[in-house]
Amino acid sequence: MTVKLDMIGIVVEDMGKALGFYRALGFEIPETADREPHVEIAQEGVRIAFDTVEVARGVYGSWERPSGHRIELAFRCADASSVDALYRGIVERGYEGRREPWDAFWGQRYAIVADPDGNLISLFA
Template sequence: MRLDGFGLFVDDMGKMIRFYRDVLGFEIKEAEDTSNVYLVKDGTLFLLYGRKDFENMTSHKYEYVKGLNGHSEIALYVDTFDEVDAAFHDVVSKGATPVLEPTTEPWGQRTCYIADPEGNLIEIGSFGRPFESRA
């Protein structure tokens, strides 16, 4: 097996599509009333799936966290420290919820956190060099 991608089960598909498309710049072409968004972002599968549709498909009822949650994060990378700061201010000005202002951590990463409309944490970070050479 190999990792193919990740997904989020969402309550308000329209709001989440608008956030990931209009605030973070994901290329989402589906209509806001869809039940399933399936796209590839930078070589990684990203899926938004309606909670009710998933429950109907699996014949199970699930519990969902409300508000900011720390179950997982989505990590986005930019090449420079300045880009971390600029991206943070840009997405917050477009409606992202600020969680952690840009800061340089002791391990050498400049990072910040925002949240999407359903409370999922998103990190924007950099080690001050292009993604391909970060190892």
């Protein structure tokens, strides 16, 4: 049996706020999607799905707000200056910067932001 990662699902409190953040990351998401309970975007063979809390309750039978850091999404940028510019643009739009860009000991330029639901998002090159 072979499995392949096909989709990452994110439960969101407010679809419009969540999609606004991912637009700031550079994803092309139509504004009309802000009012949908389920939205999917595709990027090179992997889908990212956004579901409202109500949809999550329907799928899982219940839903409790998670606490603590559980999973990280990491997005590769073209180069170090792209990491810096993307971080700056996200923070300037009012989203939370968790750690300003730095040169990590493992050789990457790295920065961390949080989406509106508190998920940690890494930017690296």
